[in-house]
Amino acid sequence: MKKSITLALAMVIGMFAQAQLFSTQTGKVGFFSKTPIEDIDGTSLSVLAVLNAAKNEMAIIITNTTFSFPNKLMEEHFNEKYMQSDKFPTSTFKGKINEVVDLSKDGEYKVTVTGKLNIHGVEVERTIPGNITVKNGEIRLVSNFPVKNADHKIQIPKLVVSKIAETLDVSADIILLPKK
Amino acid sequence: MKKIIFTLSFILISLIVSAQDDLLNMLNSEQPKKPIPVFATFKATRLITMQSNETVAKKHLNFVILHRFGEVNKGAYELWGMDQAYMRLAFDYGLTDNIQIGIGRSSPSKVYDGNVKWKIIKQALGGSPIGITYYGNMALNTSEFSDKTIDNYFTSRLTYFNQILFTKKFNDAFSVLLAPSMVHKNLVTYNKDANTIFSVGVGASVKITRSTRFNIEYYPRLNGRDDFLDVAKTQSTYDYLGLGFDIETGGHVFQMMFCNATGMYEQAAIAQTTTTWSDMGIRLGFNLSRTFSMGSSKDKK
Known part of the structure; x- marks a missing residue:
């Protein structure tokens, strides 16, 4: 019994050790909504992300209340009415890079990542394009992609439907460092 | 094996x-296990007439038009009170995200007032279970003295208000408020009347849809309930009670209410309410608030 646990632990530890993990707690993700009446933009600077360079897999978590808006009323409405951050505190993405890239070598890679995007409690399978730059032991992920409110069951009341775009432009800029 | x-x-x-x-x-x-401040305990900076724990954010200006009509029980001749109107204009400005200053001007008795609200403790997930907020107001009556033959003093025109608001958002749909309050009037009608009136305000708010809320607030007085506002003893005072409904449309909050006070600041609502719910001495009213973001475009980036 004791032996088997030790063995299993050794296996697990071994896997993590060779995992080549890169991570951050200060990634940047923003979104932009443009309508003729009003522009709305929110940015979070506390995005959590981790990338497994051996498996080319990544995961991202954003606490919705960390999105900051120039107009604080919009920030409150974002959390209260649209994201319903009481019920769905985080937005997440987990995916795998489709291309064959070696992230242990410096360089710039154009990639697509396929995985599950979970916003407002609704999970959608997405393939998201982006750029990965590896330099001096840092991995930088940059991506721009659209998110449709309707895909994630984010309903816009009729009263404000002209002020909020149906599709939001999301941009991510995340710099990952080797995980200790 | x-x-x-x-x-x-x-x-x-x-x-x-x-x-x-x-x-x-x-x-x-x-x-990271950082406390996450609770948002949107109430829809606006006012529950109805009572203050809520919400303040205007830093460099944001909130312009509020408060309106109260006459009593419903005046009947069809006065169009159930619609022929009378009392109003207050108010501006609230956020010095920081936690401290707000404001000025106002009410039409009954031509009262100017200045006020300050300070979120001392914010309710947070993984932090404080309740929010604690201070609100203070000083009001100046600028109507002409009723008897100019006697010595009148400037100080007799002043009233003060101090309040601590304890607030709790239980969940997405339900918030409550408890507010020990103190009204001080420099001048009262009779010697025996209370200069300082204590009250414990209670309020609650229920979310109906994402853009609408139902609110209730009540200011039972602990003393000064037998005071009259005039020498002839015809104007007795009653405790303030209000029922309200919020409609939020992005930048605006429209609040409709039935309440028994014409006063749209606390000293008047608590100590000078002369009509009562029991004989339908209530009135329709509304608050219309609009928030402007005053930060420069540089701040926005």
Whole structure:
């Protein structure tokens, strides 16, 4: 019994050790909504992300209340009415890079990542394009992609439907460092 | 044999577990445990007439038009009170995200007032279970003295208000408020009347839809309930009670209410309410608030 646990632990530890993990707690993700009446933009600077360079897999978590808006009323409405951050505190993405890239070598890679995007409690399978730059032991992920409110069951009341775009432009800029 | 199977299955399970949600789970477990401030305890800076714990954010200006009509029980001749109107204009400005200053001007008795609200403690997930907010107001009556033959003093025109608001958002849909309050009037009608009146305000707010809320607020007085406002003793005073409904449309909050006070600041609502719910001495009213973001475009980036 004791032996088997030790063995299993050794296996697990071994896997993590060779995992080549890169991570951050200060990634940047923003979104932009443009309508003729009003522009709305929110940015979070506390995005959590981790990338497994051996498996080319990544995961991202954003606490919705960390999105900051120039107009604080919009920030409150974002959390209260649209994201319903009481019920769905985080937005997440987990995916795998489709291309064959070696992230242990410096360089710039154009990639697509396929995985599950979970916003407002609704999970959608997405393939998201982006750029990965590896330099001096840092991995930088940059991506721009659209998110449709309707895909994630984010309903816009009729009263404000002209002020909020149906599709939001999301941009991510995340710099990952080797995980200790 | 048993041992080997056990070991193998253990390894298999750990492999499966780590291959599935390893990265998301890892991130979740590593999330910094910072307190997350609770948002939107109430829809606006006022519950109805009473203040809420909400303040205007830094460099934001909130312009509020408060309106109260006449009593419903005046009947069809006065169009159920619609022929009279009392109003207050108010501006609230956020010095910081926690401190707000404001000025106002009410039409009954031509009262100017200045006020300050300070969020001392904010309710937070993983932090304080309640919010504590201070609100203070000083009001100046600028109507002409009723008897100019006697000595009149400037100080007799002043009234003061101090309040601590304890607020709690229980969930997405329900918030409550408890507010020990003190009204001080420099001048009262009779010697025996209370200069200082204490009251414990209570309020609650229920979310109906994402843009609408139902609110109730009540200011029972602990003393000064027998005071009259005039020498002839015709104007007795009653406790203030209001029922309201919020409609939020992005930048605007429209609040409709039935209440028994014409006063749209606390000193007047608590100590100078002369009509009562029991004989339908209530009135329709509304608050219309609009918030402007005053920060420069540089701040916005």
